[in-house]
Amino acid sequence: GxxxxxxxxxxxxxxxxxxxxxxxxxxxxYPSLFWYVQYPGEGLQLLLKATKADDKxxxxxxxxxxxxxxxxxxxxxxxxQVSDSAVYFCALRYTGANSKLTFGKGITLSVxx
Amino acid sequence: GAGVSQSPRYKVAKRGQDVALRxxxxxxxxxxxxxxxxxxxxxxxxxxxxxxxxxxxxGLPSDRFFAxxxxxxxxxxxxxxxxxxxxxxxxxASSPSTGGNQxxxxxxxxxxxxx
Numbered sequence: 001g002x003x004x005x006x007x008x009x010x011x012x013x014x015x016x017x018x019x020x021x022x023x024x025x026x027x028x029x030y031p032s033l034f035w036y037v038q039y040p041g042e043g044l045q046l047l048l049k050a051t052k053a054d055d056k057x058x059x060x061x062x063x064x065x066x067x068x069x070x071x072x073x074x075x076x077x078x079x080x081q082v083s084d085s086a087v088y089f090c091a092l093r094y095t096g097a098n099s100k101l102t103f104g105k106g107i108t109l110s111v112x113x
Numbered sequence: 114g115a116g117v118s119q120s121p122r123y124k125v126a127k128r129g130q131d132v133a134l135r136x137x138x139x140x141x142x143x144x145x146x147x148x149x150x151x152x153x154x155x156x157x158x159x160x161x162x163x164x165x166x167x168x169x170x171x172g173l174p175s176d177r178f179f180a181x182x183x184x185x186x187x188x189x190x191x192x193x194x195x196x197x198x199x200x201x202x203x204x205x206a207s208s209p210s211t212g213g214n215q216x217x218x219x220x221x222x223x224x225x226x227x228x
Contacts, residue, residue, distance in 0.1 A: 043220055044156070044206075098168055100158040100169070101206075106155050
């Protein structure tokens with residue numbers, strides 16, 4: 001079946017540090033890939049997405065590139081801020097009527113001032 | 114606001130009780146999803162509605178779980194004879210159509226605790 005694997009957390013960084021959160025997936029065909037973020041006390045929000053191989057999704061300084069050859073979709077940010085502290089989920093989804101999301105376990109990021 | 118609304122926000126029940134969780138999707142959204150998020154885990158798919166039709170219920174963990182969307186808008190997830198392992202956050206999401214490229218908009222969830 002389809003699955004998403006995220007690196008183990010939590011991750012603690014100092015402000016302005018470089019961030020990489022690893023995500024790999026197992027799937028047949030060509031799913032779309034997503035990063036969702038959950039800020040403390042809030043619901044899940046879409047951070048960025050990529051719908052085909054070599055696409056780069058970007059938003060709020062975060063980037064992730066859809067790498068089919070390595071089945072990866074790693075999340076990066078050049079300089080994190082305290083306000084980026086949240087839980088980050090990688091997910092995949094196929095096009096079609098039941099386009100349910102398959103999520104990874106999530107990783108907690110804490111950014112120190 | 115115009116987002117997905119879930120109620121109650123928190124629910125505490127004793128083991129064996131029945132509970133009902135409500136989801137108000139964004140007006141006009143055709144697709145509605147329920148997910149279960151256990152502590153420290155990612156959300157897992159429970160069931161999917163296209164308008165009032167429940168097209169996929171493959172993620173429901175047992176026959177104690179039942180979902181409906183009778184008029185194609187509000188949805189209710191019901192859990193009968195609750196067990197401690199049912200403790201989780203239950204998330205509802207809606208999207209405008211059935212296309213896989215349509216974004217899913219999530220509610221804030223209902224945190225269910227079974228004592």
